[in-house]
Amino acid sequence: MNLLHSYVTRQADARPDATAVVFDDLRMTYAELEAQSNQLARLLRDEGCRRGDRVCWLGPKSPAALVAILGIYKAGGVYVPLDNASPAARLKKILDACEPRCVLAGGAAGERLDELTRLGALTPKVRIGWMTERSTVDRAWPANFAAEDLPRYESAAIDSETGPDDPAHIFFTSGSTGTPKGVVITHANVASFIDWAIPHFGIGAGDRHSGHSPLHFDLSMFDIFGTLAAGAELHLLPPGFGILPKQLTTFIESRGLTQWFSVPSVLAYVAKFDAVPHGAFPEMRRLLWCGEVLPTPALIYWMERLPHVTFTNLYGPTETTIASSFYTVPACPADAMSTIPIGAPCGGEELLVLRDDRTCAEPGEVGDLWIGGAGLSPGYWRDADQTRAAFVPDPRPGKRGRLYRTGDLARSGLDGLVDFVGRTDSQIKSRGYRIELGEIETALNAMDGIQECAVVGVPSGGFEGTAIGCAYVLMRDHHVSPAALRAALSTVLQPYMLPSLWLAFEVLPKNANDKIDRPRLREEFVRRAAQAS
Secondary structure, X not given: OOOHHHHXXXXXXXXXXXXXXXXXXXXXXXXXXXXXXXXXXXXXXXXXXXXXXXXXXXOOOXXXXXXXXXXXXHOOOEEEEEOOOOOHHHHHXXXXXXXXXXXXXXXXXXXXXXXXXXXXXXXXXXXXXEOXXXXXXXXXXXXXXXXXXXXXXXXXXXXXXXXXXXXXXXEEEOOOOOOOEEEEEEHHHHHHHHHHHHHHHOOOOOOEEEEOOOOOOOOHHHHHHHHHOOOOEEEEXXXXXXXXXXXXXXXXXHHOXXXXXXXXXXXXXXXXXXXXOOOOOOOOOEEEEOOOOOOHHHHHHHHHHOOOXXXXXXXXXXXXXXXXXXXXXXXXOOOOOOOOOXXXXXXXXXXXXXXXOOOEOXXXXXXXXXXXXXXXOOEXXXXXXXXXXXXEEOOOOOOOOEEEEEEEEEEEOOOXXXXXXXXXXXXXXXXXXXXXXXXXXXXXXXXXXXXXXXXEEEEOOXXXXXXXXEEEEEOOOOOOOHHHHHHHHOOOOOHHHOOOEEEEOXXXXXXXXXXXXXXXXXXXXXXXXXXXX
């Protein structure tokens, strides 16, 4: 079984001068990526990093970020991405949970480091390293080391004690209690998917792939290692390009990308602005999406304009590593109301549709979607109770593995393909991000002036795919505007978690069980939106 950094080592040995990463006008070869990550690994070991220690990356996508990730792996560490756009209060929860040995920083991270230090999240025992030269840092930060220290270290291959079942990274996702959940993913988890995907999709050294997903999003692992393991070129999108349709299509065209991989909301947004000419992107061979449902009209738009491209829907939660199923669309759908299956299991994976009693549902019967197989996470970071609740022994006779309950409803057809039906809980996907609505409610309920609130996902034709609606009741004598509430939330929640729809009530509607009537609230948001349009 491959270790993730070994993919780059093999390419550097075989094709040292081939381009590995492109960012703006900067190109980095496989030999350079290998050498610099070896140097960083030795530096990290000098800073006390040992097998299993967590090392965070706080900075933008860049070649330096890839050097950081590979260096962490080679030092035996566990990579933990931090989103610099997240509020410091949220990042503190992640740092408190993972207790990193080091934080590697890049770009304009100085202000966030200042805030984290004031909050007590960065103690003196946490080593801080800049992956840029000290002279280019946006402020004078007392770092323990910086990029100019790397040349002091040997660039030859470094011995690794890491094993395939060791954690490679921890992705902290939205948690219903207000505390982010750390999903542990091993080298073997990722390698299983990569080793299946490269031959299945025919990825080779001549490919040029998009690097669109944010580094704190697990889909970035396919961007990175689905490219580097094949010896292809990874073209990182400049900041902000992901939501600018014209700039995005110009980027694809100018780079001659052969593969594009992103969340459906981006594809739908580009289609809304009619930014793709017929016959565009002649060098593109594959377009893949994952993270949420792609509206069929948007798929039709893309397939009509790019008849030479293969379109594939990938599906899978973070807990099952990148993707667990795939469906390659055989032809442009004739009906805009038709749905696209999430398809068949990827290699080494298993999808099961089970009834409430955990017996297998019949074809066409809606049930809970469970996943087992090679991509299954060992569990949540330092949370044995939540791990036991989410990852359960396979109930089928003679089976010894584990299954993960996705929280999705699905049904399988006679052809064995699986269709996504909907969610069973309060979790939504917006802009490709998984969001626990309970985390937003927790933050709202902690604010002065809020007597009662409910947050619901509202179907939207906009970029986000599913809009976040907040219904609230203010305490007597409190007069707080939605803008003020949103501003206050922005100090504790990530930008993509902020509600865009707001409704004030004297009392929230209740159902027969005296619980907040969330379906009724959702209908009210939809009705108000229709009136406004």
